[in-house]
Amino acid sequence: MAQIELDGINRIFQLGDSQVHALRDVSLRIEAGEYVAVMGPSGSGKSTLLNLLGLLDRPNAGHYRLEGRDVTTLSADEQAAVRSARIGFVFQSFHLVPRLTAAENVALPLMLAGIPPQERTSRVTQALKDFGLEPRAHHRPDELSGGQRPRVAIARATIMRPAMLLADEPTGNLDRATGHEVTALLEALNAAGTTLIVVTHDPAMGARARRRILMEDGAIRQDQRAAAAAPEAPDAVSAPPPR
């Protein structure tokens, strides 16, 4: 049983009189622990696919089995529970809550999951430490640097220790150095066992993923796995990019 099994997924958006067929008969298997880059031109259905995988949206047709369980037919509350326990999501603009501190943003998923305050505090403290954010714990997003904000977003996405991490163009708005840092953080989580599925326009990140899915016009055009060649040096990501 694959961790993710999509069968005949279709997603159609109604726009007035016209319909947008955002996903057409998408079938896909992803195993636990994979590192998948989803690529393709703008409008090809990448975000729609990621939102469905993250249970933020429902297909018009087809089935999604997550860890063997059909999640397409669950109620909204049941889906929210699965999302909370199993799925972390990192958005391009990070969606931090502006009036909450870094610590409060990271604590949000724990609060929603009903984790008691004492455990919440200790887990948030540890996460802030892990992501080098301890000195920034009580600062709001607008008081954080461009490099700290994505770290808060990733800490928040992983505080529930999800089985899979979904990221929609996480490096899209970042300068090169910060983008590399975010890539390294996501890859470290993948190396520790979390399934990583990243929508990216960045060919370098696509090349680093062990599997590349190319979307075109709502369908999967290519699904390539990297040869099991010698792994790159683990610190390759922090090396300066070639010019």
Ligand code: ADP
């Ligand atoms: P990508 O992420 O690859 O750029 P999307 O998945 O966002 O593409 O969009 C795929 C297609 O579906 C596009 O034509 C887009 O305009 C359309 N679409 C996406 N979300 C919606 C929506 N909520 N309502 C209407 N159309 C949408």
Ligand code: MG
């Ligand atoms: Mg998109």
